[in-house]
Amino acid sequence: MVKLFEPVPDEQTILYVKNLKTWFPLRRGIMDVIKRIPPRYVHAVDGVSFKIQDGDTFGLAGESGCGKTTTGKTVLRLVDPTSGVIGYHPRKRLLDEWAENGYEPPVIDDYGNIDLAKIPPRHLKPLRKEMQMIFQDPYGSLNPRLTIYKILEEPLVIHKIGSTKEERYDIVAKALEAVKLTPPEEFMNRYPHMLSGGQRQRVVIARALILQPKFIVADEPVSMLDVSIRAEILELMMELKNRMGLTYLFITHDLALARYITNKIAIMYLGKIVELGPTRRVLENPQHPYTKALIAAIPDPDPRNRHILRELPIKGEVPSAINIPPGCRFRPRCVVYDNTPKIQKYCEAIEPPLIEVEKDHYVSCWMHGEPEEIIKLLKK
């Protein structure tokens, strides 16, 4: 029996995404309008499904431009989805605040999950206290004209947390201590440029955590830092996760890093998840031709490697996210397709769903399972 991936929520589910799409319209020139050329879109996120359980560090990996950041921003509603469901398990605090404002969010299942995709923009503000993003660039994401104190106080003021200045001072001091910028007084009056890259990233983390959220999208949080100091920031993030009961959606292009800190991983290619499962199983037993190529390409600090050329089982280059190839979107680059005539007609015509290959490990490739059987399941 083949099994296809379905993001079915249970008691432990904190976030699940079903067939999420985020398309960006391309700017149309006047000639496009005159010639009635239909509008075109960047299919940044193009039908993504996954499920994140409470306490997970869920990795989202793939090459530049595959849609990782857009997926992260969309689940936080920093970008509006084009279609799809974003099921989220809210805290009571959040429901209460919405109720006070006379808003009742759409509950979509028996576990009290609500569909974030349906929240109108004017009711998004309270959500920021639950869900936050840590941005990639510690240089660009802090306002250079504000002191560290002001940067951390700002969200408190916006969300009316801490009624007096003293209370807010206390919260800011604690937040700095939590990210080990101690003594906090020494950092409060500095400007971002007076901090090292690692210290700046701690401030970015402190700012994301100061409202006591429970779900964090961490977008390449260490990729701008020297390798020599990355582990320190990662360990801090993991310690805070345990202490504050956080769940991470951890975006990275670095599979070796993902191996150390994520428990589940999704590999994205051109707006879609091509492989999904427990990190160890996916990395030790990759099944999608794309995952295999990615893994083959990663260098390791072994001097014997210089005697060999790396074999890269992939061809061509990533196509643009505007003209997605029909059928399997990886096909133009796939060497398995070339070598496996019996599946070619499926690869050319139908996008493969995520098919289970071992427990909880799913792969979107026609090499797995009986295509006709899968197509029947898809029609249901």
Added chain:
Amino acid sequence: METLLEVKDLKTYFYTTKGVVKAVDGVSFSLGKGEVMGLAGESGCGKSTTAYSLIRLVPPPGKIVGGKIIFEGKNILELSDEDFRKKYRWKKISMIFQGAMNALNPVYTIGDQLAEVFMLHEGLTKTEAMSKVYELLEMVGIDPKRARSYPHELSGGMKQRVMIAMALALNPPLVIADEPTTALDVVVQAQIMNLLKKLQREKNVSIILITHDLSLIAEIADKVAIMYAGKVVEYGTAEQIYLNPQHPYTQALLRSIPRLRGEISKLEWIPGTPPDLIAPPPGCRFAPRCKFRMDICTKEEPPTIEVEPGHIVSCWLHAKK
């Protein structure tokens, strides 16, 4: 092996209004003909400045203030600017600059930009130059028809191939590649590394590969120099550095790298930050971050010790033995 390059006690300082930045402060290493050396270290340790010194393009307010760069037996620091520009830069020593693939001129085709190298340095006509350009593109794995493309029509990987073509155009015996793959995805990075390896073998060119990524250096380098705060702290063959590192800095760097294969051991990090190069700490510059720090480390500069043939370490831990 015939020695191609010998750098001796090189010093390059930046004379800024805030003080003298000792970016390269007594760097020595040597490179054989056809050998590949990796130069690694954290951001700001002086890797690029070392490279710029080798092709004598240190930007102001920087200046080479000491040492020798002996290339094919001649100290190139003694040459006049004119002589160096005419006879050495690009012809004998070329460089792939950090981030340079975005510096290709957007208004000229890549064919024109490559042809210019031949017209300028070898006095070829446009037609002669173009036939060389086609060969060159073929060599770096780009369809020669692409000569008519503008930079924006090429992917990052293709632009980097053009940069490699440019550096190899005049068949220099030494190419310096400064972070040639930093902005690229892993698959493209691996393709570029394969290309560099292949060309290195075919042409027996010497390469200095500069990157903060020790995994990447392992892909190609016969020798490795580890730089910290303007100095080379450890230097040896790839086997010596990766399998038997002796400097605490090298050891910590290697243990900070997450690995995709093999066992997962706890990642280490190096606490603190590299020192200010205007006022570096006395003694060993790494001492403030070193977990093996002894009294003497913060007082006196460590001696340079050859711990085994060709394996050099600057560290007090080895001086006592």
